[in-house]
Amino acid sequence: xxxxxxxxxxxxxxxxxxxxxxxxxxxxxxxxxxxxxxxxxxxxxxxxxxxxxxxxxxxxxxxxxxxxxxxxxxxxxxxxxxxxxxxxxxxxxxxxxxxxxxxxxxxxxxxxxxxxxxxxxxxxxxxxxxxxxxxxxxxxxxxxxxxxxxxxxxxxxxxxxxxxxxxxxxxxxxxxxxxxxxxxxxxxxxxxxxxxxxxxxxxxxxxxxxxxxxxxxxxxxxxxxxxxxxxxxxxxxxxxxxxxxxxxxxxxxxxxxxxxxxxxxxxxxxxxxxxxxxxxxxxxxxxxxxxxxxxxxxxxxxxxxxxxxxxxxxxxxxxxxxxxxxxxxxxxxxxxxxxxxxxxxxxxxxxxxxxxxxxxxxxxxxxxxxxxxxxxxxxxxxxxxxxxxxxxxxxx
Amino acid sequence: xxxxxxxxxxxxxxxxxxxxxxxxxxxxxxxxxxxxxxxxxxxxxxxxxxxxxxxxxxxxxxxxxxxxxxxxxxxxxxxxxxxxxxxxxxxxxxxxxxxxxxxxxxxxxxxxxx
Amino acid sequence: xxxxxxxxxxxxxxxxxxxxxxxxxxxxxxxxxxxxxxxxxxxxxxxxxxxxxxxxxxxxxxxxxxxxxxxxxxxxxxxxxxxxxxxxxxxxxxxxxxxxxxxxxxxxxxxxxxxxxxxxxxxxxxxxxxxxxxxxxxxxxxxxxxxxxxxxxxxxxxxxxxxxxxxxxxxxxxxxxxxxxxxxxxxxxxxxxxxxxxxxxxxxxxxxxxxxxxxxxxxxxxxxxx
Numbered sequence: 172x173x174x175x176x177x178x179x180x181x182x183x184x185x186x187x188x189x190x191x192x193x194x195x196x197x198x199x200x201x202x203x204x205x206x207x208x209x210x211x212x213x214x215x216x217x218x219x220x221x222x223x224x225x226x227x228x229x230x231x232x233x234x235x236x237x238x239x240x241x242x243x244x245x246x247x248x249x250x251x252x253x254x255x256x257x258x259x260x261x262x263x264x265x266x267x268x269x270x271x272x273x274x275x276x277x278x279x280x281x282x283x284x285x286x287x288x289x290x291x292x293x294x295x296x297x298x299x300x301x302x303x304x305x306x307x308x309x310x311x312x313x314x315x316x317x318x319x320x321x322x323x324x325x326x327x328x329x330x331x332x333x334x335x336x337x338x339x340x341x342x343x344x345x346x347x348x349x350x351x352x353x354x355x356x357x358x359x360x361x362x363x364x365x366x367x368x369x370x371x372x373x374x375x376x377x378x379x380x381x382x383x384x385x386x387x388x389x390x391x392x393x394x395x396x397x398x399x400x401x402x403x404x405x406x407x408x409x410x411x412x413x414x415x416x417x418x419x420x421x422x423x424x425x426x427x428x429x430x431x432x433x434x435x436x437x438x439x440x441x442x443x444x445x446x447x448x449x450x451x452x453x454x455x456x457x458x459x460x461x462x463x464x465x466x467x468x469x470x471x472x473x474x475x476x477x478x479x480x481x482x483x484x485x486x487x488x489x490x491x492x493x494x495x496x497x498x499x500x501x502x503x504x505x506x507x508x509x510x511x512x513x514x515x516x517x518x519x520x521x522x523x524x525x526x527x528x529x530x531x532x533x534x535x536x537x538x539x540x541x542x543x544x545x546x547x548x549x550x551x552x553x554x555x556x557x558x559x560x561x562x563x564x565x566x567x
Numbered sequence: 568x569x570x571x572x573x574x575x576x577x578x579x580x581x582x583x584x585x586x587x588x589x590x591x592x593x594x595x596x597x598x599x600x601x602x603x604x605x606x607x608x609x610x611x612x613x614x615x616x617x618x619x620x621x622x623x624x625x626x627x628x629x630x631x632x633x634x635x636x637x638x639x640x641x642x643x644x645x646x647x648x649x650x651x652x653x654x655x656x657x658x659x660x661x662x663x664x665x666x667x668x669x670x671x672x673x674x675x676x677x678x679x680x681x
Numbered sequence: 682x683x684x685x686x687x688x689x690x691x692x693x694x695x696x697x698x699x700x701x702x703x704x705x706x707x708x709x710x711x712x713x714x715x716x717x718x719x720x721x722x723x724x725x726x727x728x729x730x731x732x733x734x735x736x737x738x739x740x741x742x743x744x745x746x747x748x749x750x751x752x753x754x755x756x757x758x759x760x761x762x763x764x765x766x767x768x769x770x771x772x773x774x775x776x777x778x779x780x781x782x783x784x785x786x787x788x789x790x791x792x793x794x795x796x797x798x799x800x801x802x803x804x805x806x807x808x809x810x811x812x813x814x815x816x817x818x819x820x821x822x823x824x825x826x827x828x829x830x831x832x833x834x835x836x837x838x839x840x841x842x843x844x845x846x847x848x849x850x851x852x853x854x855x856x857x858x859x860x861x862x863x864x865x866x867x868x869x870x871x872x873x874x875x876x877x878x879x880x881x882x883x884x885x886x887x888x889x890x891x892x893x894x895x896x897x898x899x900x901x902x903x904x905x906x907x
Contacts, residue, residue, distance in 0.1 A: 292831050293622070293835075294623070294835065298626070307677075308590035311667065311677055313623060315623075322616040322634065325617065325656070329616075329656055360710060361709045362707075362709065362710055371707045371708075371875045371877075374806060374873065375806070377802075377872075378619065378621060379620075380620045383618075385709075428636070429589075429636045429646045430589075621840075630841075630842055
């Protein structure tokens with residue numbers, strides 16, 4: 172099997188897009204091509220384009236978007252497919268790009284993740300995201316992702332002593348990190364006391380799904396990110412040194428969360444990470460920086476346990492001790508995470524990858540983890556029923 | 568707001584090995600059987616977790632709804648709307664069914680725990 | 682300036698409205714939002730604060746800003762009866778405005794809520810303060826409300842469970858009227874209405890500076906000329 176690396180990255184400013192869907196996706200793609208020194212003219216050498224999106228068809232009313240992108244980017248006759256795997260579409264598309272290169276089907280694959288959510292109202296968006304839940308046993312009841320996250324949070328709080336203040340600590344950390352990330356959606360750092368203890372907290376940080384509050388939940392964002400993958404045996408074509416994809420894992424879990432055997436576990440995260448460690452020959456101690464899918468802040472804490480950074484039930488203690496902050500034992504979500512950088516569903520896994528590449532290249536100005544050699548990311552679909560983990564490594 | 572129970576929500580018993588499922592699966596998780604018989608979800612259950620959800624999706628004109636996940640004595644766990652005044656983990660609730668979504672193309676009858 | 686007889690006839694008979702005592706709220710980022718009442722002579726300043734938003738189509742800012750402007754102008758030039766204006770300020774900068782008027786002792790009429798600085802739930806705090814003024818200060822029994830944006834509708838009509846009363850005409854016209862009754866206010870006050878009094882002297886002095894916003898996130902590139 173051929174080894175695969177990342178030689179170009181691109182990322183739009185997350186938030187509310189001022190352009191149309193295709194233009195937004197292309198902005199990230201072109202930045203990645205520029206970063207990789209690729210000119211989209213005849214002989215451009217891009218064999219395949221993969222577009223990760225969850226809502227282009229349902230929200231933006233556009234289908235077969237990957238084919239449209241190839242043409243407008245002047246990358247014909249590259250192969251093209253659109254990949255939909257819920258909020259894990261981004262890392263899924265990278266996995267598929269990896270497989271195409273490893274198998275010899277392609278030498279270079281451009282992966283673009285793009286989502287434009289802000290064209291619909293918040294409650295239409297909430298309804299759209301909820302369509303990934305079980306149609307009869309969850310969606311029809313009025314359940315939404317925040318509702319499932321609220322119920323999950325209550326269980327974890329009850330089992331392990333996680334507090335609302337612990338979640339607020341994660342919020343402050345991630346928002347602080349986002350200030351140093353020019354592409355982050357939210358440029359505001361909440362005050363720990365104001366959102367977790369002040370007598371005005373119920374009005375300024377109201378409950379969204381008890382016990383989850385507004386500042387425990389990611390915003391709705393538009394945005395796009397792109398990475399150019401290539402076989403390491405052709406990497407000398409590109410100016411920048413490749414960041415190697417060292418490990419990939421993916422696992423699924425029950426569709427309804429009520430059926431999970433241990434309701435406080437995120438089994439698919441654990442299993443996806445286990446596979447990624449096995450493939451890379453690495454262990455949690457080898458990881459220098461991580462992007463974990465914190466659409467709801469409880470997820471960052473439990474994922475940090477499931478990927479092996481901390482013991483079960485101790486992730487929140489690590490947050491209290493600053494172990495997941497910049498300069499700590501294992502900095503998590505240096506980009507600001509989904510919480511502050513934003514969560515344009517299909518773009519998220521690609522965006523997480525861009526952040527890890529920046530960290531390993533030493534390009535994460537203002538939030539750089541010193542001498543980062545290896546990074547892990549977890550891209551979480553559904554409410555954890557389809558999870559992709561990637562491990563990236565700087566080439567020696 | 569207590570409405571008469573309308574309809575019923577069913578669990579599924581594998582006819583080959585008796586393994587219980589909810590919601591419906593096409594293949595039995597225990598024996599890979601493909602035949603199931605329905606049984607109504609009914610009676611008392613234990614509240615496993617709950618939330619009070621604000622910002623309901625399009626179609627709901629209410630400020631909030633309560634939801635819970637419950638466990639039945641037979642091992643089935645299910646999610647439903649929750650109509651109890653002060654929910655707490657481990658409390659006993661009764662299974663009912665009623666209108667859980669209105670205003671769309673069709674009214675939806677679903678599980679409501681009281 | 683002497684007021685001639687015709688002008689006198691055109692001016693409404695004003696009823697005295699009890700003053701709204703200033704309060705302050707600690708926002709999510711730790712900043713203090715001071716909510717305080719503005720006087721008629723301060724209306725032009727408030728109008729300047731909303732004026733740039735009259736061209737912003739997104740989120741219906743154009744409609745809301747234009748109407749607030751007109752309502753304040755009408756008040757300032759004595760063409761609206763019994764209007765009031767509350768401002769939210771942070772470090773003296775105007776970040777949001779709410780206005781309305783009374784129809785009689787019992788019934789209030791909500792005009793508009795406009796948030797100049799977004800992302801801190803300032804609009805929600807100001808709307809609650811406006812209702813606090815009608816019910817807890819003026820002692821009214823109900824407030825008539827209409828919404829012009831989906832956000833407004835979702836926030837006020839659904840979160841406060843307002844009573845629809847489509848047969849009752851709101852002077853902003855258009856959409857059906859919804860009503861916040863005293864019973865609904867009592868039900869929702871605790872969750873929605875927050876803040877502390879009295880406002881420390883220093884904070885109040887800063888608030889009274891009424892500084893116009895230098896820029897608006899809603900208008901990329903806008904910079905108030907100095």
